[in-house]
Amino acid sequence: MLLFDKNADPTVVVAAAVLHDIGIKEAERKYNSSAAEHQETEGPPVAASILKALDYPDDFIAEIYDIIRHHHHPEKSETENFKILYDAGLLTNTAEKRLALFREGAEPEVDGYLTEAGSTIACDAGLIKGRD
Numbered sequence: 001m002l003l004f005d006k007n008a009d010p011t012v013v014v015a016a017a018v019l020h021d022i023g024i025k026e027a028e029r030k031y032n033s034s035a036a037e038h039q040e041t042e043g044p045p046v047a048a049s050i051l052k053a054l055d056y057p058d059d060f061i062a063e064i065y066d067i068i069r070h071h072h073h074p075e076k077s078e079t080e081n082f083k084i085l086y087d088a089g090l091l092t093n094t095a096e097k098r099l100a101l102f103r104e105g106a107e108p109e110v111d112g113y114l115t116e117a118g119s120t121i122a123c124d125a126g127l128i129k130g131r132d
């Protein structure tokens, strides 16, 4: 199993992973809420200013900005970089939901992974049912 798509850029994925929730603090300050929509609004300018101060190139900053802008809401066409970040978040959330459902005695019905690796990891970990 290929865990990292050859079309993905690890530098972008790692930077997005580090910065994707950076808007939470500003969202909580402005809206008293860390709802996904607020994170997506407040995070990109903060991330961009950090990356600009660190002299990252404009196209790199633009991609990170775009990923953070909708990191909870995949769009019709996504880059492999976005898909990997999204699946990592979904794996975390699936594990948390599975634990909560397990405590209630129910089965999780979470799916929607964007990468084959994400789906495989979720199946292997028993977080979702395997596909036939």
Ligand SMILES: [Fe+2]
Residues within 6 Å of the ligand: 020, 021, 036, 039, 071, 072
């Ligand atoms: Fe988030």
